[in-house]
Amino acid sequence: MNEDAAVNDDAAGDMRGDADMRLGDALRREADAVPVGPAPVDGVLRRGRAARRRRTAAVAGGVTALVAVLAVVPLSGELTRRHTPSPPATAPPVTAVPTAVRTVGPYEPEPIGRGHSMALLPDGAQNYVVGAGDIAESVDAARGYTGDNIGPESLSGGRIHDGELLLHHGAFRTRPLPARIEVRTDSGARSPASALRLPGEPGWGVYYAFGDASTADEGWTVTAYGADGGVLAERYFGAVSGP
Structure with missing residues (x-):
């Protein structure tokens, strides 16, 4: 009984082996019948390039949106208050050097150039002395003067002509x-003036400007800006006749 069973098992195994060989041959014939073409390299590259273009377009769109947001930010909030406005298209013309109003002590002669000095006195109203050389004695004498006593928003004027x-x-x-x-003569000559004032809030000061001696016989206008x-x-001063 055991020997017959062994023989049957061997026969069954041989049958299974023949079936496996026939199945393998059939699969190989089917595989050989399928045409084999070249590797699809070009197609893969084309699909890769298209994918990269889509990603690049998406990134570019994101950058454009970011720039637009940054451009809008300065229009509101704290950045707006710190923004410096652009200058006007037509700025007013500057016709003279800006005046530097210097503060000087009372009664102290202040050199102004060409051997001349000026001194401002707190006594009286718009009281000052101008002259060449040492003006100390003139300053002492001016302590009893009242000064120009000009009205508000006004100017006084004089000139010294010497050669x-x-x-x-x-x-x-x-x-x-x-x-x-600024001092402007009748012929149009312009001279920027310098200015002095006393400490505190005296409400007044003095100016001086050296001009062209050839215009000494002309009238002149003084303008404060x-x-x-x-x-x-602004005030006009007529020409003074005589020596």
């Missing part, structure tokens, strides 16, 4: 202080 020297001088009484003062270019005060 080749022409010195325009006067007092101003304006609020605010002038940003610049504010920081915005507007006229604070």
Whole structure:
């Protein structure tokens, strides 16, 4: 019984082996019948390039959106308050160097050039002395003077002519202080003036400007300008006849 079973098992195994061989041959014949083409390299590359283009377009769109957001940010919030506005298209012309209003002590002669000095006195109203050389005695004498006593938003004026020297001088009484003062003669010659004032808030000061001696026989106009270019005060002085 055992021997017969062994023989049957061997026969069954041989049958299974023949079936496996026949199945393998059939699969090989089917595989050989399938045409084999070249590797699809070009197609893969084309699909890769298309994918990269889509990713690049997406990134570019994101950058554009970011720039647009940054451009809008300065229009609101704290950045707007710190933004410096652009200058106007047509700025007002500057016709003279801005006046530097210097503060000087009372009664102290202040050299102004070409051997001349000026001194401002707190006594009286718009009281000052101008002259060549040592003016100390003139300053002491002026302590008893009342000064120009000009009205608000006004100017006084005088000049010293000595050979080749022409010195325009006067007092101003304006609020605010002038940003610049200019002297203009009848012939159109312009001279920027310098200015002095006393400490504190005296409400007045003096100006001086050296001009062309050839215009000594002409009248002149003195104009005080504010920081915005507007006229604070202006006055015309006619020509003085005689030596």
